[in-house]
Structure formats: structure tokens, C-alpha cells
Amino acid sequence: MTSSEFDFDTRQIHAGTKLDSDFGARLSPVYQTAGFVFDSFDDGEGRFNGTVEGQAYSRTDNPTNAAVARRLADLEGGIGGLLTSSGTAAIAATLNSLVVAGDHVLATDSLYEGTRTLFSNSFARQGVEVELISADAPDDVWKRAIRPTTKALFTETIPNPKNDVVDLERLAGIAHAGGFPLVVDNTVATPYLNRPIEHGADIVIHSTSKWLSGHGAVIGGVVIDSGTFDWSSQSARFPNIAVASNRGVASFVERFGRFAFLSYLKSVTALDYGPTLPATSAFLLLQGIETLSLRMDRHVANSLALAQWLEHHDEVAHVAYPGLVSDASYARAQKYLPQGAGAVVTFELAGGREAARAFIDSLQLISKMTHLGDVRTLAIHTGSTIHGHLTEDERLSRGITPGTIRLSVGLESVRDLRADLERALAAAATASASAGAVAGANAA
Template sequence: MTSSEFDFDTRQIHAGTRPDAEFGARLPPVYQTAGFVFDSFDDGEGRFNGTVAGPAYSRTDNPTNAAVARRLADLEGGAGGLLTSSGTAAIAATLNSLAVAGDHVLATDSLYEGTRTLFSNSFGRQGVEIELLPADAPLEVWQRAIRPTTKALFTETIPNPKNDVVDLERLAGIARAGGFPLIVDNTVATPYLNRPIEHGADLVIHSTSKWLSGHGAVIGGVVIDAGTFDWDSQASRFPNIASPSTRGVASFTERFGRLAFLTYLRSVTALDYGPTLPATSAFMLLQGIETLSLRMDRHVSNSLALAQWLEHRDEVTSVSYPGLVTDPSYARAQKYLPQGSGAVVTFELAGGREASRAFIDSLQLISKMTHLGDVRTLAIHTGSTIHGHLTEAERLERGITQGTIRLSIGLESVRDLRADLERALGAAAAVAGSGSGALAGAGSAAGSGAPSDAASTDAASLDAASTETDDAEAA
């Protein structure tokens, strides 16, 4: 089965796997084993040097993991993939395969804070400089930043938490002209909403813990190789991939062709560092992938309805969601995310830190936790948690204030989610000392359970759409 034969909905169920050859099990078996018995001396040697098919050791070659990686690569339109123990491990392994001490990597400056911390702390200690630039900086700014030691350009499809969608094709052109790969973290979009390889990306990364699994039960990551980057044309920049080894072994490009980078990632970086995903976690991830499109449709519709509703709340000063017509990224989202703008809604709450405290503490249905992509709706005050280690000036530079709240919208009834948010917004308004005027009106609307007039049409339509599933989805 290939991408050209079947639709996405079919491939998310079937791609990359087949019934077990020994017993005919329809689902891939869980190979819960550290190693595999070799048939002979020659078989063992061949498995280790790649001339004989078959797993050598579960650190990199577990068949359960390989089956899941094949499915994800198919859904992204890539040549192959490798599962890792987390999304952060996927990023670290990828950049460690490309850059060494003294090298330089470019990245867009709107990124998940954990990734920025990885870049500044661990890679900084290793002597790899990762330079952050605004994604929409003038072309000459990007061109001036490119050096002979620049090894990659890194970005996110939908940066978390500000949702400022990037122009992937523009960044792909910059990377291609500079002679290095474009790496895209596609976690928030998922391959259902966007496939970066179709827009020029060379490597795609996911935290599979999020929407790909959907259930919030396992941690994991994946690196997907498009198989399109011309490593041989950049042999001096990437000698570890495109040049023979010091022992005279042929280059990875000569031996493995379009899978040269992926093979290096698996057989060198992953083997050395061991960021292995347990086979049981891979199996659980697979169960989530099979319903990805169904879940994402509901995630997106819930997110749009709540974002539209929040836009009209007096307690909220701004909402960041690319699906909103008023959002700065709306036009770009129509190009890159025509099926929906993801499920992260970030908003600014009037009243600052204490109002945010009251809001978070008043939530009852919505889970107060750090994570994304769960079937459950999650809320977090980023300034005191994810961005808590930064100075106030650094937070403001990233667009994070004491009133920033991030929501990962789940699959519950919109009506129930709105009621929980209304209760929390009322508590925030009370703490902010806004018990009269416009905010008092918002509070009375919350008490009656009635949405504002401006949002009532959108909310009512979503209520009707969600009626069929309310009984199954309500907490």
C-alpha cells in the first residue's frame, strides 16, 4: 500500500503493516524483547552491516516500532521513519546527526519553549549555535545569517503556543538555496491537516505523545525522512553522510541512496544514544493513529467554536487561533491548513496573574496540566509553568504575559466545555475587580448559561453538531 493508492483515512488504518506471517494476527505483534536470535554467523554479520534483512537489536530495530514508523512515514509522504522515546529526543537525535561543535543551525524564533531550552542549554554546551530569527524576517536577513557551517533550518508548522503559522514554502526555498535541510516539527498540525514534505520540507518531526496517539497514555517521537535532500551535492557540509568513512567504508549515500540520512540516524546516532521507544508504547501509539482523521475533525470544530466564543468575552483581551478570520495567520492558514487550524487555542485574560490563578483554580471539567493533543481538554497558565524559568522581559519578548492561558481542546461536548470556561472566566473577573459594567454583564451571562449574542450563532451550531456524541463524550 502506498500513498498514491488509497486515501488518508484508509492508510491511517492499513499502511505499513500486514497480517502476521506466522499466525495471521491482524494487528502487528508486540515484540517485547531486547534482542533477536541469529540463524547463523553470516546472518548475524549481515544484520549488523545491513546486507541481510532482519532486526539486530531492539535499541533501533524492533519490528513493532518499525511497522508504526512505516505508517507515519506513509501518512507524511516520506521515504521512512524512526520512532524515538519522545519528541524532544527526535529533535535532539536529528540535529546531533547533522551538527557538531562549531556548527550553526538556523531556527524560527516562535517555538515551543521546551525546544528553545534544548537549543540554548544542551546544544549550547555542545558548542552548536542555534540562531533564532523571525519567520517572516526579510529574505536578506535570512541570507546574511547563513554560514558555511550552517547545517539546518528548523521550524514548527503551527508554533506553540502563539499559533503564528509559518510560510513553509518560503523557508524551504531559503534552506534549499543555502544547501541544508529544512526540518519541520509538525506535531500541532499532524499529517492530517498539513504534510510539510509537500511544501518542501526534508525532515519532519512529531511528538507522537500528542494528537497522533490522542489518548495521553504514552510518550514518544518520530523522525520522518522525505528522502529528497541531495546529500551528495553537499558532501563537504555533511561528510558523515555523503563521504566515505576514515576506514574506507562507502558513504551512506552510496550504500543507502535516498534513505542515507535515516540510516545514519538509526545506525549511528540512535544506536549511540539509545532514545528507544518501548514496543508496548509503539503498539498503543498505533491504536491512536487509526482514528486520527476522525478525532482531528472533532478537535478542529470544537477549537473553532470555542475560539469564536472567547473572542466575544469581555474577560478576554485577545485570542490566538489561526482559524479565526481576525487572526493575523488566517490567510496563511487557509493555504497551509485548509482542513482546520489545529486544536491549540491561546488567549489573554484581563486581570493578569491573580485573575489567571482564579481562572485555573475554578476549572472543573477541563484538566489543569501540561500536555497537548489529549482527547480531554487541558489548560495551563504558561507564564508560571512552561515559561516560568524566564524573566518577565524574556516572557514578554515571546509574547507571553501573566494573563496568557493555553488550551488544548479535546473531544468533549462544546456546551460542557463552554460552561466550565464561563465559570472560570466569572471567577477571574471577580478577582480582577470587574464586578460591574461590561464584565458584570458577562458574569450574568455565565450564570444563566447563555452565550453572548455575537457568539450565539456559532455556539448554537456547534451544540447541534455535538448532540449525537454528547452522551459518549461528556465527562
């Protein structure tokens, strides 16, 4: 089954898997094993050097994981993928396959804070500089930032939590003109709402813990290779992939062609670092993928309904959701997200931190927790949690005010969600009034 044969709704159920050859099980089995028996001396050697098909070790070759990776690659329009232990592991494995100490990576500045922390902490300690630039900065700003050591441009389709949709085609053009790949974290959009490879992306990443799973039961990630980047033309920039080894072993490009990056990712980076997803988690992920389009339609409908309602509420100063006509990213969302603008709704309470405290504490149906993409609606005050390690000025520079609340909108009844939000907003209003009265008394 290929992308050209069936619609998305069909492929999310069937792509990448086949009937179990031993018993005819309709679901892909969980291969709960560390290793695999070789048929012979030559078979073992061939599995290790890539000349013989078959599993070598579950660190990178578990059949359950491989089936799920094939399905996700199919849905994204890639040639293949690798499951990892988390979305962060997917980012780290991808960039570690491209960079060495002293290298440089460009990234858009409106990224999930956990990714920014990964870049500023661990990658900085490894001697890799990640330079953050506004996604909408002029082309000449981006071009001046490119160096001989620049190895990638990293972005997110829908940055979390600001929801400022990026122009993928423009960034792809900038990256390719510079001679390096565009890497896109497509977690919030999912391949149902956007497929970055169709807009020029070379490598796509997901935190599969989110909407792809949908149930909030497992952590995981995936790296998907488009197979379109011309590594051989950039051999000086990527010698690990496009140049033969000093032991005389042919390059990954020579041996694996358009699978060169994916082969390097699996046989070198993943094998060395071991960010393996348990087969049981891969199995649970597969169950979620099968209903992705159905869930995303409901996620989007609920999100838009709540965003429109919140936009006109007296206690809400601002709503960031690219499905709103008033949103700065609305026009771009119409191009890149025609089936819906995702399921993250971020809004600012007019009463600031104390209003946010009262709001969060008053929620009853909506879960107070950090996560995204669950069937349940989740709420978090980002300034005291995800962005809590930053100074106030740093938070404000990222668009995080004292009253910023992020919703991951689930699949419950909109009526019930709105009733829970209304109760919490009323509590926020009371807290704001009390804070104002105290401030007035102190001023007097």
C-alpha cells in the same frame, strides 16, 4: 500499500503493517524482546552491516516500532522513519545527525519553549549555536545569517503556544539555497492537517505523545525522512553522510542512496544514544493513529467554536487561533491548513496573573495540566509553568503575558466546555475586580 493507492483515512488504519505470519493476528503484535536470534554467522554479520534484511537489536530494529514508523512515514509522504522515546529525543537525534561542535543551526524564533531550552542549554554546551530569527524576517536577513557551518533550518508548522503559522515553502527555499535541509516539527498540525514534505520540508518530526496517540497514555517521538535532500551535492557540509570513512567504508549516500540520512540516523545516532521507544508504547501509539482523522475533525470543530466564543468575551483581551478570520495568520492558515487550524487555543485574560489564578483554580471539567493532543481538554497558565524559568521581559518578548492561558481542546461537548470556561471566566472577573479595588484603595 502506498500513498497513491488509498485515501488518508484508509492508510491511517492499514499502511505499514501486515498480518502476523505465525498466527494471522490482525493487529501488529508487540515484540517485547531485547534482541533477535541470527540464522547463521553470515546472517548476523549481514544484519549488522545492513546487507541482510532482519532485526539486529531492539534499540533501533524492533518490528513493532518499525511498523508504526512505516505508517507515519506513509501518512507524511516520507520514505521511512524512526520512532524515538519522546519528541525532544526526535529533535535531538535529528540535529545530532547533522551537526558537530562549532556548527550553526537557524531556527524560527516562535518555538515551543522546551525546544528553545534544548537549543540554548544542551546544544550550546555541545558547542552548537542555534540562531533564532523571526519566521517573517525579510529574505536578506535569513540569507545574511547563513554560514559555511550552517547545517539546518528548524521550524514548527504551528508554533505552540502563539499559533503563528509559518510559510513553509519560503523557508524551504531559503534552506535549499543555502545547501542544508529544512526540518519541521509538525506535532500540532499532524499529517492530517498538513504534510510539510509537500511544501519542501526534508525532515519531519513529531511528538507522538500528542494528537497522533490522542489518549495521553504514552510518550514518544518520530523522525521522518523525505528522501529528497541531495546529500551528495553537499558532501563538504555533511561528510558524515556523503563522504567515505577514513577506514575505506563507502559513504551512506553510496550505500543507501535516498535512504542515506535515515540510515545514518538509525545506525549511528540512535545506536549511539539509544533513545528507544518501548514496543508497548509503539503499540498504543498505533491504536491512536487509526482514528487520527476522525479525532482531528472534532478537535478542530471544537477549537474553532471555543475560539470564536472567547474572542467576544469581556474578560478576554486577545485570542490567538489561526482559524479566526481576525487572526494575523488566518490567510496563511487557509493555504497550509485548509482542513483546520489545529486544536491549540491561546488567549489572554484582561485581568492578568490574578485573573489567571482564579480562572485555573475554578476549572472543573477541563484538566489543569501540561500536555497537548489529549481527547480531554487541558488548560495551563504558561507564564508560571512552561515559561516560568524566564524573566518577565523574556516572557513578554515571546508574547507570553501574565494573563496568557493555553487550551489544548479535546473532544468533549462544546456546550459543556463552554459552561466550564464561563464559570472560570466569572471567577477571573471577580478576581480582577478585587485586585482593582485593592489597587484603588492603596492609591487613595
